[in-house]
Amino acid sequence: MTVANNASSDRAVGPAINRTLVTGVIGSDTHIVGNRILALALEKAGFRVVSLGALTPAADFIKAAIETAADAILVSSLYGQGELDCRGFRDQCIETGLEEILLYVGGNLVVGKRSWEETEKTYLAMGFDRAFPPGTRTEQVIQSLNKDFAARAAGERIAR
Amino acid sequence: MSNALLIDFGSTYTKLRAFDLDARHLLATAQGPSTVTTDITIGMDLALKDLARKLGRMPKFKYRVACSSAAGGLKMVTIGLVKELTAEAARQAALGAGAKLVGTFSYRLTAQDVANIEALEPDIILLAGGTDGGNAEVVLHNAERLAKSSLVCPIIVACNRDVAEDIAKSLSAAGKPAILTENVMPSFGTLNIEPARVAIRQVFIDRIVHAKGIDKAAMMFDAVMMPTPAAVLEGARLLAEGTEQQKGLNDLLIVDIGGATTDVHSVAAGAPAREGVVQYGLPEPYLKRTVEGDLGMRHNARTIVETAGFVRFAARAGLSEGTLQAKLDEIVQDVERLPQSPEDVALDEALAWMAVRTAVVRHAGTTERVQTAHGPVIMQRGKDLSGVKTVIGTGGPLAHGATPASALKAVLADPADPFSLCPVSPALYIDTDYVLYAAGLLSTVEPDSALALALGSLRPIQDERRIHEPDPQSA
Numbered sequence: 213m214t215v216a217n218n219a220s221s222d223r224a225v226g227p228a229i230n231r232t233l234v235t236g237v238i239g240s241d242t243h244i245v246g247n248r249i250l251a252l253a254l255e256k257a258g259f260r261v262v263s264l265g266a267l268t269p270a271a272d273f274i275k276a277a278i279e280t281a282a283d284a285i286l287v288s289s290l291y292g293q294g295e296l297d298c299r300g301f302r303d304q305c306i307e308t309g310l311e312e313i314l315l316y317v318g319g320n321l322v323v324g325k326r327s328w329e330e331t332e333k334t335y336l337a338m339g340f341d342r343a344f345p346p347g348t349r350t351e352q353v354i355q356s357l358n359k360d361f362a363a364r365a366a367g368e369r370i371a372r
Numbered sequence: 373m374s375n376a377l378l379i380d381f382g383s384t385y386t387k388l389r390a391f392d393l394d395a396r397h398l399l400a401t402a403q404g405p406s407t408v409t410t411d412i413t414i415g416m417d418l419a420l421k422d423l424a425r426k427l428g429r430m431p432k433f434k435y436r437v438a439c440s441s442a443a444g445g446l447k448m449v450t451i452g453l454v455k456e457l458t459a460e461a462a463r464q465a466a467l468g469a470g471a472k473l474v475g476t477f478s479y480r481l482t483a484q485d486v487a488n489i490e491a492l493e494p495d496i497i498l499l500a501g502g503t504d505g506g507n508a509e510v511v512l513h514n515a516e517r518l519a520k521s522s523l524v525c526p527i528i529v530a531c532n533r534d535v536a537e538d539i540a541k542s543l544s545a546a547g548k549p550a551i552l553t554e555n556v557m558p559s560f561g562t563l564n565i566e567p568a569r570v571a572i573r574q575v576f577i578d579r580i581v582h583a584k585g586i587d588k589a590a591m592m593f594d595a596v597m598m599p600t601p602a603a604v605l606e607g608a609r610l611l612a613e614g615t616e617q618q619k620g621l622n623d624l625l626i627v628d629i630g631g632a633t634t635d636v637h638s639v640a641a642g643a644p645a646r647e648g649v650v651q652y653g654l655p656e657p658y659l660k661r662t663v664e665g666d667l668g669m670r671h672n673a674r675t676i677v678e679t680a681g682f683v684r685f686a687a688r689a690g691l692s693e694g695t696l697q698a699k700l701d702e703i704v705q706d707v708e709r710l711p712q713s714p715e716d717v718a719l720d721e722a723l724a725w726m727a728v729r730t731a732v733v734r735h736a737g738t739t740e741r742v743q744t745a746h747g748p749v750i751m752q753r754g755k756d757l758s759g760v761k762t763v764i765g766t767g768g769p770l771a772h773g774a775t776p777a778s779a780l781k782a783v784l785a786d787p788a789d790p791f792s793l794c795p796v797s798p799a800l801y802i803d804t805d806y807v808l809y810a811a812g813l814l815s816t817v818e819p820d821s822a823l824a825l826a827l828g829s830l831r832p833i834q835d836e837r838r839i840h841e842p843d844p845q846s847a
Binding site for chain 1: 453454456457458502503505506507508509557559560561650652742743744745746749751
């Protein structure tokens with residue numbers, strides 16, 4: 213992990229400060245290391261992080277988000293089955309009263325030769341607000357959170 | 373010479389245990405009827421007379437402490453947000469405090485929910501919801517509903533600390549006795565039930581004992597310390613942990629079969645015993661109590677039989693289906709009936725076996741195998757009790773049954789089930805004199821004597837299989 217020296221990219225700023233984020237690895241996926249690094253970076257950046265760990269069913273993300281009044285859910289998936297595990301995720305959020313929650317997904321989201329553009333489109337169509345490809349830096353996630361929470365404070369869904 | 377008198381105001385009997393604190397031995401056990409519905413002092417008087425008759429005199433007592441499950445026990449309703457999270461934490465807190473849970477609610481209370489709670493007439497309500505800094509809106513909504521209700525019972529507020537104080541104030545302003553305590557789940561996945569347990573016990577001592585008319589007998593004892601199930605749980609804790617002077621028995625499991633419920637208590641962390649097992653779900657309390665309201669030997673005999681399957685149960689009991697049906701009808705007619713014929717004994721043994729088996733399987737955790745890209749992973753939910761080395765049976769059918777060993781063996785892990793988390797090779801004991809509640813009470817004042825009292829009542833049970841138990845093949 214690289215340590216960014218740009219203050220605006222490794223700290224939560226403005227409306228993003230102290231936001232509660234639920235994160236974990238979805239489905240029958242044991243790859244916890246990347247998600248743990250992300251969780252530590254987010255905590256250090258000034259977010260409240262609820263870490264669910266590996267092998268987390270979709271429903272558990274949602275239950276944790278309800279109880280902790282989370283502002284965003286960040287789903288990791290590394291083993292290529294993410295598309296199956298994440299199916300209906302936004303619908304479940306809507307069903308449980310979390311219509312507005314910010315949803316990110318990241319990792320090795322598909323197996324095979326699909327282009328990133330195509331993969332991203334698939335996940336956005338499922339209702340995720342952003343999808344992140346393999347190799348994403350933690351600072352990039354923090355920047356996106358900063359922008360999106362600022363946009364939400366201004367009454368938009370996410371920053372464009 | 374100093375003695376202790378340990379009293380249990382039960383729903384059927386007023387039980388007494390007199391213990392010699394110097395010689396550290398049980399002087400006598402005595403009992404009278406439970407008369408809490410009319411005048412509690414009548415049953416207490418009869419029990420004391422029984423004691424004096426057995427001892428030939430009435431000794432002087434240094435301590436006279438009591439617990440109670442009379443007048444319906446400590447009836448509680450718990451409310452949380454997510455069923456598996458704060459609502460579950462609240463449930464665990466109430467059970468651990470020795471309550472009789474009459475209702476559990478989650479998410480937003482509806483008008484119908486509140487009407488249901490009013491009809492349940494709880495003695496105490498435990499209101500939880502939201503982690504600290506988490507959801508506040510739902511618990512505020514629920515508190516408002518409770519404030520507007522006709523309920524008059526104390527409400528213990530153990531929710532998101534952001535709003536807990538305001539909620540306690542507004543409930544008080546609405547005329548509801550509100551008691552503020554720490555959140556049962558301060559952060560996600562962290563169980564913090566001890567403060568709520570303490571608050572429940574305090575409300576029990578301060579208000580419930582009076583409300584139920586138990587303090588009418590106040591001249592005859594020093595204090596009612598806790599509900600009876602809490603006393604049993606304290607006795608279990610003492611046996612497991614020991615005292616500063618004497619080592620305890622470490623992790624243990626206690627099964628208490630009664631006429632209306634089967635209770636299971638475990639004192640164990642229950643972390644995965646096998647390597648590579650992943651634990652998930654809410655952590656469970658080190659002191660865990662479960663109550664199976666559908667597994668009472670008398671009140672739910674038919675339910676127990678149906679749980680097992682009628683035909684299978686008849687085979688296990690060695691009774692014909694016709695006889696089983698007839699015997700069950702007799703029990704329904706008269707729940708206080710004691711076994712008379714050999715068929716009655718066989719039926720009771722099979723009922724006890726099935727009640728213990730079902731209650732312990734529900735109490736212990738579960739595992740499942742999940743296939744991942746890296747091969748199978750075992751996931752554990754709840755407590756792993758496979759390594760527990762001490763199992764104690766208490767309550768009438770186990771203490772006085774013809775073959776307690778066969779019923780208590782139902783706690784053992786089924787060798788055919790590799791995923792079972794029940795004890796594998798524990799030593800089995802019977803609490804012969806039914807003193808666990810008494811030891812729990814005495815532990816509040818003299819823990820070393822209390823431990824001697826509890827240990828003195830434990831009788832290891834021998835293998836009775838060759839004599840009594842049906843061949844396992846046929847069961």
